[in-house]
Structures are given as structure tokens and as C-alpha cells.
Amino acid sequence: MQTRQVANDALVTVGAARYSVPVAYVGKTVSVHEDPGHFEFFHQGQLIARHQKAVRHSVVMEPAHYAGLLRQGDNLPPGTPPRFDPYYGGFGEVLVRDLQLYEAISQGAGGDVR
Numbered sequence: 001m002q003t004r005q006v007a008n009d010a011l012v013t014v015g016a017a018r019y020s021v022p023v024a025y026v027g028k029t030v031s032v033h034e035d036p037g038h039f040e041f042f043h044q045g046q047l048i049a050r051h052q053k054a055v056r057h058s059v060v061m062e063p064a065h066y067a068g069l070l071r072q073g074d075n076l077p078p079g080t081p082p083r084f085d086p087y088y089g090g091f092g093e094v095l096v097r098d099l100q101l102y103e104a105i106s107q108g109a110g111g112d113v114r
Contacts, residue, residue: 002032010065014039016056020065021049 004012006025011018033040041049
């Protein structure tokens with residue numbers, strides 16, 4: 001048995017892969033039990049997640065572990081999945097440049113890139 005702390009993204013790292021647990025356990029310590037094909041995650045003796053083992057550097061996420069993170073509109077029927085949170089701050093502007101500028105720079109032509 002191993003112990004791990006749940007990261008802010010509700011993922012637990014085991015064997016160079018990351019596995020989700022319910023967001024309610026962010027910041028808490030969980031114990032990890034391993035069998036030949038799965039990892040099981042326990043908090044205070046209660047099973048909170050079970051995932052099939054994944055290859056190194058994989059991220060295994062169960063959508064249900066993130067339920068309720070986004071606000072639902074008041075006019076949506078019950079059971080409707082969450083959508084974009086309109087109260088989240090803007091993403092800012094993205095500068096769009098002609099790709100030919102990058103091609104010219106990579107070819108050593110230089111020039112003005114404004």
C-alpha cells in the first residue's frame with residue numbers, strides 16, 4: 001500500500017501515470033492499493049476510485065469525478081450536463097499573424113514581424 005496526496009486537479013500520480021479521484025478529495029491523503037490490473041484509491045478506509053492501470057505518462061480521468069464544478073444555468077432542465085461558466089473571466093486577446101512571417105524568419109529572411 002502506498003499513500004499519495006490528491007493534487008489540485010483531483011489527480012493522483014502512481015507509476016508515472018495520473019488517475020482522477022472525486023474533487024471532494026483535493027488536498028487529502030489517499031491510500032493506493034494495487035492489483036495486477038487496477039489501482040484502487042481509498043480515503044479513511046472508503047473506496048473512492050478504481051482505475052485500470054495505464055501506460056506511463058497517461059492521464060486517466062473519470063468525468064463523474066468532476067461533476068458539479070461548472071455552474072448550470074437556472075433555466076436548464078435537471079440532469080443537463082454543465083456548460084461553460086459565464087462568470088469565468090475572459091481569456092484575453094490572441095494575436096494572429098500570417099504564417100508566412102514565421103516561414104520567412106525560419107529561412108533567415110528576417111524582416112519586420114509586427
